[in-house]
Amino acid sequence: MSVSKPLYIGTSKSIAARMLGGEMMIMSMRDSTFFTLNEVASAIWRAADGSTPLSDIVSGTICREFNVEFETAYRDAGELVQRLAEHGIVVLSDHPITAGPESSNAQ
Amino acid sequence: MSLVEQMNARALELGVPLSVQLDVTYRCNERCIHCYLDHDDHGEMTTAEICDVLDQIADAGVFFLTLSGGEVLVRRDFFAILEHARSHLFNVKVKTNGLLITETAVRRLTELAVNDIQISVYSHRPETHDAITKVPGSFARTLKGIRLLTAQGIKVTIANILMRQNMSDYDGVHDLAVQLGAHYTVDPTITPMMDGGRSVLQYRIPGSELEKVFRESKLVGNVEEFCAPPPPPGDDVMDGYPCSAGHTACYISPYGDVFPCVQFPLPSGNVRHERFLEIWRNSPQLKEVRSIRARDLTTCSGCGHVGSCTRCPGLAYLEGNMRGPSSADCEKSFRRTGLPSAAMLGVSAVQPSASSLVQIQLLSQ
Numbered sequence: 001m002s003v004s005k006p007l008y009i010g011t012s013k014s015i016a017a018r019m020l021g022g023e024m025m026i027m028s029m030r031d032s033t034f035f036t037l038n039e040v041a042s043a044i045w046r047a048a049d050g051s052t053p054l055s056d057i058v059s060g061t062i063c064r065e066f067n068v069e070f071e072t073a074y075r076d077a078g079e080l081v082q083r084l085a086e087h088g089i090v091v092l093s094d095h096p097i098t099a100g101p102e103s104s105n106a107q
Numbered sequence: 108m109s110l111v112e113q114m115n116a117r118a119l120e121l122g123v124p125l126s127v128q129l130d131v132t133y134r135c136n137e138r139c140i141h142c143y144l145d146h147d148d149h150g151e152m153t154t155a156e157i158c159d160v161l162d163q164i165a166d167a168g169v170f171f172l173t174l175s176g177g178e179v180l181v182r183r184d185f186f187a188i189l190e191h192a193r194s195h196l197f198n199v200k201v202k203t204n205g206l207l208i209t210e211t212a213v214r215r216l217t218e219l220a221v222n223d224i225q226i227s228v229y230s231h232r233p234e235t236h237d238a239i240t241k242v243p244g245s246f247a248r249t250l251k252g253i254r255l256l257t258a259q260g261i262k263v264t265i266a267n268i269l270m271r272q273n274m275s276d277y278d279g280v281h282d283l284a285v286q287l288g289a290h291y292t293v294d295p296t297i298t299p300m301m302d303g304g305r306s307v308l309q310y311r312i313p314g315s316e317l318e319k320v321f322r323e324s325k326l327v328g329n330v331e332e333f334c335a336p337p338p339p340p341g342d343d344v345m346d347g348y349p350c351s352a353g354h355t356a357c358y359i360s361p362y363g364d365v366f367p368c369v370q371f372p373l374p375s376g377n378v379r380h381e382r383f384l385e386i387w388r389n390s391p392q393l394k395e396v397r398s399i400r401a402r403d404l405t406t407c408s409g410c411g412h413v414g415s416c417t418r419c420p421g422l423a424y425l426e427g428n429m430r431g432p433s434s435a436d437c438e439k440s441f442r443r444t445g446l447p448s449a450a451m452l453g454v455s456a457v458q459p460s461a462s463s464l465v466q467i468q469l470l471s472q
Contacts, residue, residue, distance in 0.1 A: 016198030
């Protein structure tokens with residue numbers, strides 16, 4: 001995945017989510033799809049504030065906390081957020097996302 | 108194992124209450140003949156108290172939250188409660204009779220992304236439904252509410268409780284659900300009153316009708332598989348626990364009382380006097396419920412149905428012994444497979460301990 005264009009991620013309000021034993025359980029209220037996110041994916045989801053580009057989340061949080069290379073982590077993170085976006089769990093934009101009816105700040 | 112089953116197993120291992128049913132009121136605008144509740148208000152929790160409980164159960168790890176009653180929409184602060192619940196990202200199911208579902212209510216339910224609205228429909232025949240709810244016109248109003256909800260794409264589940272008055276109507280209600288774009292669930296169990304009163308049990312459907320229900324592929328799927336004799340129980344079954352009540356789930360009444368389940372009225376604490384997590388972790392009553400394994404059951408441990416029975420420990424408790432059989436479930440196992448249960452045959456496997464005979468316990472304040 002290219003990092004030439006910034007990608008912003010906002011979390012949707014149309015979800016249910018809770019941490020359970022270090023993993024994040026997330027259910028899309030749109031299509032009832034259920035996901036569990038591992039520790040790394042949970043960290044990305046928690047950092048998705050709509051105003052921090054994915055590349056900064058990966059370099060600032062993931063690479064630092066989990067000791068992984070940026071290129072690999074960024075590619076995996078990109079695939080994850082695309083998949084979550086398909087189920088309405090996150091919202092993607094090439095501009096910062098302001099808090100609106102579709103985004104949530106809850107953790 | 109599905110993700111939800113994995114999640115349940117993990118919650119059990121960690122001692123996390125994954126599911127809570129919170130009844131926000133016992134008041135109701137219907138007077139259903141089979142209802143197990145006293146509809147007077149004996150001091151419901153305030154909005155602030157309920158929001159505090161929601162904060163506490165979110166911290167405790169609850170993911171599935173059912174808001175029920177009574178009729179939830181008779182509380183004028185219901186949407187404030189729901190909004191607070193959704194701010195914690197609970198997966199919320201709302202149980203209602205649908206009478207007060209308006210376009211405004213639907214708009215709020217849509218905005219707040221409720222996962223499921225469960226609505227009771229007793230019959231596809233208006234006169235039968237209204238006779239059960241004792242509210243003339245309730246059938247038409249409930250259906251109007253369902254149509255408003257499904258038109259906005261909200262998931263609706265029609266709950267069809269069967270009793271003598273409507274025991275042949277499941278086919279009609281099932282078809283009605285399909286026509287309305289709603290899911291359908293059937294329950295042939297009438298439960299005793301919360302205070303133990305058994306007068307409503309007169310409405311339970313006779314066993315011969317249960318046999319018919321259990322042989323409807325529309326309701327049970329593969330009939331041959333559903334009605335097959337149970338396999339001999341292994342150690343995994345005998346070491347297993349009866350249901351999620353008190354293990355990964357519990358119930359909170361409008362007065363703050365905590366019970367293992369809405370059908371298991373064993374007082375285990377009150378959130379007005381103690382923190383929820385304190386009750387969940389340390390209540391002697393919940394600890395006792397958690398200690399019970401299938402091999403500890405007084406009669407059921409020696410029953411061939413032990414691994415496949417729907418035995419409800421709450422119904423057993425209401426019959427006098429939480430380790431004993433639940434006669435309604437014995438009847439179901441018998442009508443499903445044709446094989447009588449150990450309790451029906453008068454077999455007792457384990458002698459109950461003295462403590463298990465003490466079923467009604469008052470909580471110290």
